[in-house]
Structure formats: C-alpha cells, structure tokens
Amino acid sequence: METHDSRSFKLVILADYFVNPQSYANLPAGGEVYEILRDAGVGIIKMPPPGISEQSLEGWITITADQVEEYSKRGYKVFILGVEQLEGNGVWIDRLERELQARGVQKPTTINLTSEQLKAGGESIKKTLSTILSG
Amino acid sequence: MGVNRWWQTKDQYDNPGYRRHCRFLAQFTADVIEKYMREGCDVVLIGLDGSPSSGVRYTGRNPNWGGRPNATPEQFQIVPGKGVWIEELEKELQRRGLQLPRATGIPMDTPDFDMRKSIAELKAFLEGRDK
Numbered sequence: 250m251e252t253h254d255s256r257s258f259k260l261v262i263l264a265d266y267f268v269n270p271q272s273y274a275n276l277p278a279g280g281e282v283y284e285i286l287r288d289a290g291v292g293i294i295k296m297p298p299p300g301i302s303e304q305s306l307e308g309w310i311t312i313t314a315d316q317v318e319e320y321s322k323r324g325y326k327v328f329i330l331g332v333e334q335l336e337g338n339g340v341w342i343d344r345l346e347r348e349l350q351a352r353g354v355q356k357p358t359t360i361n362l363t364s365e366q367l368k369a370g371g372e373s374i375k376k377t378l379s380t381i382l383s384g
Numbered sequence: 385m386g387v388n389r390w391w392q393t394k395d396q397y398d399n400p401g402y403r404r405h406c407r408f409l410a411q412f413t414a415d416v417i418e419k420y421m422r423e424g425c426d427v428v429l430i431g432l433d434g435s436p437s438s439g440v441r442y443t444g445r446n447p448n449w450g451g452r453p454n455a456t457p458e459q460f461q462i463v464p465g466k467g468v469w470i471e472e473l474e475k476e477l478q479r480r481g482l483q484l485p486r487a488t489g490i491p492m493d494t495p496d497f498d499m500r501k502s503i504a505e506l507k508a509f510l511e512g513r514d515k
Contacts, residue, residue, distance in 0.1 A: 297416050308412035323387040 256290035260320050261381060262313060262329045262357070264339025265298040272298060276332065277367045282374060289382050292325075296340045310341060314348040317357060327357040328381050334364050390453050393446045393460065394436035397468045406437075406469045410476035418482060427485040428510065431470055434493030439467035441489050462494050488514075 266273050267282045286293060294316055297309050321327050329345070331338025338361050349356055358380060366373045375382065385392070420427050431440035443465045449455050466474070474484045488509045490502050508514045 297412075298419070300419065301412070301415055305412040305415040308408065312409065312412075319386050325387075 254292075254325070256292060258324065259290075259326045259328070259381065260292045260294065260316070261286060262317065262327070262340060262345070263293045263295050264331045264335060265296055266332050266335060266339050267330070268293075268295050269298065273335075276334065276364055277370075279370070281370055282330070282362065282367075282378070285375060285378060286330075286381070291381060299336070299339075306341065306344070310344050310348050313345060314352060314354070317345075317349060318352055318354045321354060321357070329357050329359040330378075330381070331359070331361045332364070332367070333361040391449075391455060391457075391460065392436050393449050394439075394443045394465075394467060395445055395447045396449060397436045402437075402468060403472060406472035407476065409469065410473045413473060414476045414480060414482070417477065417485065418480060421482060421485075429470075429473075429485045429487035430506070431467070431487060431489040432493055433489030433491035434462050434497075435467050435489075437467040437469040439465065439489055439493070440470055440487045442491065442494065443467045444493060457495070 263283075263286075266276060268280065270276060270278045270280060283293070294313060296313065297305070301309070317327050329340055329342065331340040331342060337343060338359075342359065346356055360377060360380060362374065362377055366377055417427055429440065432438040433440060433442040434444050436444045441464065442462050444460045444467075445463050445465075446455075446459050446461050449459070470487075477484055486509075488506065490506065491497050492502075505514070
C-alpha cells in the first residue's frame with residue numbers, strides 16, 4: 250500500500266504564536282512564518298495557546314506525541330518550530346521531549362526563531378527555516 | 385487509525401473505542417474553544433464535509449462496509465449529518481453550556497469536490513454572506 254501526501258511529506262509542530270501573533274504583545278505581529286510554511290506545502294500541527302489547564306495540556310502533549318510518533322514512523326519528516334523568547338519555546342518543549350523519550354521516539358529536528366529574526370523577517374526567517382524548506 | 389488507515393464510513397467509526405478517543409480529544413479542544421469564546425473571539429468550526437469523522441454538514445456512510453476491504457468509492461454514501469468526532473465535540477461543548485460554534489465544512493471527502501468553489505463558499509461563510 251502506498252501512502253500519498255499531495256504536499257511535501259513534511260510536518261511541523263508549531264507554536265501558537267506563528268498562527269496567532271496578535272495575542273503576543275512582546276513579539277512582532279504578522280504571520281510570515283506560517284505563510285512560508287503554507288506556501289512550501291508543509292503540514293502543521295499548532296500547539297495550544299498559553300494559559301490552558303494542566304489537565305488540558307496533558308491531553309495536548311499526548312496527542313501531539315501521538316502525531317509525531319505516527320508520522321515519523323510513516324516516513325514523514327517531522328520538525329518542531331518554536332520561539333526562543335517564549336516559555337517552553339511556545340511548544341512546551343520539555344514536556345514534549347519527555348513524552349517522546351518515554352515512548353522511544355526520536356526527537357524531531359527543533360528550530361527556535363528569535364524575536365530579532367522575526368523582526369528582520371524575509372530572508373532572515375527563510376534562512377533559519379532552510380532545514381525545513383529544503384530538507 | 386493512523387496514516388495508513390483504509391477508507392472508513394461513519395458506521396465503522398461509530399464504535400465505543402473511537403467515540404472514547406474523540407471524547408478525550410474533545411475535552412482539551414473544548415478548553416481552547418471556551419478560552420477564545422470567553423475572550424470574545426468569533427470562533428468558527430471548519431470541518432471536512434463528507435468525512436465519517438470530521439463532517440459538519442455531510443458525512444459518509446455505508447452500513448455494509450466491514451471485514452476484508454473490497455469496497456469501491458461509489459459505495460461511500462454522502463448523507464446529511466455530522467461525523468463522529470464532530471458529534472463528540474458538540475456533546476462536550478453542550479456539557480459545558482456552550483453552543484457549537486458557527487460551523488461549515490470543506491467538502492473534500494465528496495466525489496464532486498471543487499477547491500476553487502469551496503474556497504469561495506468558505507470566504508462567504510467567514511464574512512457572513514452565506515445566510
């Protein structure tokens with residue numbers, strides 16, 4: 250049986266900031282990163298916004314780790330994309346890594362953009378995302 | 385079911401184990417929906433029409449599918465109704481006293497799907513021009 254993906258066989262676990270930048274007063278507004286990934290045909294799974302309950306977060310971590318495990322197993326390239334200045338890089342990276350480690354799942358390539366790179370935009374962002382875009 | 389699942393109908397997904405899984409998803413998805421509603425956001429739900437799980441306006445059925453896969457696409461019957469996941473999400477929101485957000489679906493799981501037409505319909509929906 251062949252599995253098809255009409256886009257790229259790539260998947261990025263993405264911080265909420267990249268889809269909802271207006272909710273983050275200390276970071277630049279604008280959805281440039283999301284647009285670059287979309288235009289490159291990269292699938293995304295957005296992590297929840299900050300401020301959710303511990304119980305809820307546990308569910309999100311479980312289901313996100315499920316997706317990383319399943320897509321990695323099926324030959325997709327999986328990445329994690331966060332923001333340097335956000336707690337847990339906006340993706341609860343420590344929790345997510347612990348859950349993946351407990352399952353024996355290899356940690357996806359992880360990239361964190363800085364607020365300076367986000368402010369600079371354009372080529373600065375594309376250069377940092379090159380591992381995802383060209384990999 | 386995972387990435388390599390076979391085609392399924394709602395009749396196959398409509399089982400206790402899958403509904404339990406959807407209830408698990410609905411609990412923490414509803415947390416985020418509730419947070420955005422309380423913050424005054426206009427929350428909308430965009431499903432996948434025709435899907436046995438994620439259909440909002442249409443779902444896919446065939447009570448005879450099961451066992452060894454020998455099904456053909458035309459046996460997948462598009463009928464009005466919600467998929468299993470959307471039903472469980474709606475139940476969780478109702479349990480919290482919240483209404484299901486304004487909802488529509490992109491009919492990618494239907495035989496005559498037309499992306500351009502669907503995007504125009506989605507834009508009309510988001511702008512409230514569909515009423």
